[in-house]
Amino acid sequence: xxxxxxxxxxxxxxxxxxxxxxxxxxxxxxxxxxxxxxxxxxxxxxxxxxxxxxxxxxxxxxxxxxxxxxxxxxxxxxxxxxxxxxxxxxxxxxxxxxxxxxxxxxxxxxxxxxxxxxxxxxxxxxxxxxxxxxxxxxxxxxxxxxxxxxxxxxxxxxxxxxxxxxxxxxxxxxxxxxxxxxxxxxxxxxxxxxxxxxxxxxxxxxxxxxxxxxxxxxxxxxxxxxxxxxxxxxxxxxxxxxxxxxxxxxxxxxxxxxxxxxxxxxxxxxxxxxxxxxxxxxxxxxxxxxxxxxxxxxxxxxxxxxxxxxxxxxxxxxxxxxxxxxxx
Ligand code: SAM
Numbered sequence: 001x002x003x004x005x006x007x008x009x010x011x012x013x014x015x016x017x018x019x020x021x022x023x024x025x026x027x028x029x030x031x032x033x034x035x036x037x038x039x040x041x042x043x044x045x046x047x048x049x050x051x052x053x054x055x056x057x058x059x060x061x062x063x064x065x066x067x068x069x070x071x072x073x074x075x076x077x078x079x080x081x082x083x084x085x086x087x088x089x090x091x092x093x094x095x096x097x098x099x100x101x102x103x104x105x106x107x108x109x110x111x112x113x114x115x116x117x118x119x120x121x122x123x124x125x126x127x128x129x130x131x132x133x134x135x136x137x138x139x140x141x142x143x144x145x146x147x148x149x150x151x152x153x154x155x156x157x158x159x160x161x162x163x164x165x166x167x168x169x170x171x172x173x174x175x176x177x178x179x180x181x182x183x184x185x186x187x188x189x190x191x192x193x194x195x196x197x198x199x200x201x202x203x204x205x206x207x208x209x210x211x212x213x214x215x216x217x218x219x220x221x222x223x224x225x226x227x228x229x230x231x232x233x234x235x236x237x238x239x240x241x242x243x244x245x246x247x248x249x250x251x252x253x254x255x256x257x258x259x260x261x262x263x264x265x266x267x268x269x270x271x272x273x274x275x276x277x278x279x280x281x282x283x284x285x286x287x288x289x290x291x292x293x294x295x296x297x298x299x300x301x302x303x304x305x306x307x308x309x310x311x312x313x314x315x316x317x318x319x320x321x322x323x324x325x326x327x328x
Contacts, residue, residue, distance in 0.1 A: 004061035004299075006306040014230055014261040015062045017050055018327035019078065020070040021266050025099050026135035027123070029163050030323045032197025039325075043267040047081045049286050051088065053264060056295040058090040062262075064230055066095045068327035070266065073102040079113040086114035093230075095119065097161070097328060101139045103146025111153045118150050119159045119188075124169045125176070133168065147185075159186045159246070164211055166204035177215045180243030188233050188246035193312060195275070197322035208249035221245060232258065250275075256309035262302060263327060270302040274328075275310035277320045 004012045021039050023031065045053075054065055065085055072078055078096075085094055093116050100120040107118075122143055124130050130140040150158045164170050179185040189211045192203055215221065221236035224244055229235060232255035233246035249255070263271040268283025280302040285295065310316075318326075 004303055006303050008306070008308055010257070010259060010306070011061075012260055012262060012303050012306070013062055014064040014066070015054065015057050016066045016068055016261060016263045016327055017054070018068050018070065018264065018266045018325070019050070019072050019081065020044060020075040021325045022074050023069055023071040023099070023324055024074055024101060025071065025137050027099075027121075027163075027324075028133055028135060028168075028201055029123075029165060029192055029198055029203055030328075031135075032322050033201065034197075036197075036322060036325060039267050043283070045264075045266065045268045045283060045286070047077070047084060049268065049283070050081060050264070051084045052286060052295070053268075053270075053282060053299075054085055054091065055088050056292055057262070057299055058088050059292075060296055060299055063090050064093040064095075065091055066097060068097045070324060070327070071099055071101075072096055073098050073106055079106065079109040079115075082110060082113035082115045097121070098146075100143035100146040101137070102142075104142065104149040107146065107149045107153045107155055111155055115155060117157060117159075118155045119161050120147050120150070121161045121163075122147070123162050123165075124172055126172070129169060157186045159188055161188050161190055163190045163192050164206045165192050166206050168203070170206050170211075170214075173211050173214050174217065177218055177238075177245055180245055181218065181238050181241040184242035186244045186246070188248055190248040191251050193250050193275070193323070195317055195323050196319050199317060205251060207252040208247040209252060212247065215245065230260065231255075250310070251312060254309055254313075256307075259306070262299070262306075265321070265326060270299065271326065272302050272306040273310060274326060275312055275318055276307055277318045278305055278307075279320075280305070 095117050097119045123133050127140050162176055176187045180187055192205045219238045224235040233248045235244045235246045237244045269279035270282055271279050
């Protein structure tokens with residue numbers, strides 16, 4: 001590994017790749033009420049183009065890749081992409097973030113193709129609430145089955161991501177945390193981020209500290225040591241439990257100083273920061289047969305543009321794309 005560093009000396013070794021902006025759910029915290037203006041298929045990077053970007057990034061020092069969306073499992077042949085990326089030298093970890101609705105169907109193929117693990121977004125354990133949060137889906141049973149299938153085929157650890165929203169699902173944090181004890185779940189509580197298209201939905205933020213306080217009846221949380229994971233979550237467990245509880249607190253305790261990532265959108269824009277509108281276009285150069293060295297130069301330019309931290313708390317939010325088109 002050559003070691004890619006940004007201008008604040010943060011090592012950058014992680015690339016999130018959004019493979020589509022299409023999603024089969026309409027979650028209230030992610031998708032704007034009016035929906036999105038969908039990308040044309042012609043604008044979406046092909047699997048070969050994604051491999052070209054990942055190969056160049058890997059030569060610079062990226063060794064972890066996460067596939068996201070939209071919903072990555074709605075893109076046809078996603079296991080083929082996993083297989084292609086598995087062959088990129090220096091990439092030693094490929095993971096995927098999904099809403100889980102199609103996971104039972106694809107988990108075994110993905111495992112065979114070389115996927116290491118999955119994160120599943122699940123914000124409630126109640127069918128009627130699931131329908132309200134996803135604006136109409138009845139597929140909570142598929143998500144729960146998908147989690148079990150992923151565990152059974154060894155896509156582990158399966159991490160459950162819950163975006164906690166006041167008055168919507170915050171009364172369920174104890175139920176989710178209890179499953180870390182009873183079923184060995186790895187649950188991550190995520191603070192709601194007001195981003196493009198969802199900030200005016202009346203959704204209320206709950207801080208990680210408040211969530212932690214609500215978990216007190218289950219016992220004292222012990223930190224998981226040594227520090228685990230590639231990202232911003234801080235992990236704990238209840239004494240004797242097989243599972244873990246993680247907290248992702250982009251607002252109350254931002255983790256930018258440890259940020260190690262870049263994001264590639266489905267239409268080929270490299271985003272130095274999740275919460276800034278800055279993007280570097282890779283699609284046009286790719287389609288003009290850019291050389292590997294020039295492509296690496298563009299990736300390095302994106303890394304050099306990483307801001308020290310986001311400015312959400314000061315009211316500066318990204319406006320050009322809703323979260324569903326960035327990939328989280
Ligand atoms: N469809 C996939 C899924 O549901 O996981 C992948 C895409 S989704 C945009 C990726 C992640 O972004 C999910 O874990 C989701 O919970 C998170 N996310 C989306 N909008 C968010 C928001 N406003 N605040 C916090 N997390 C958000």
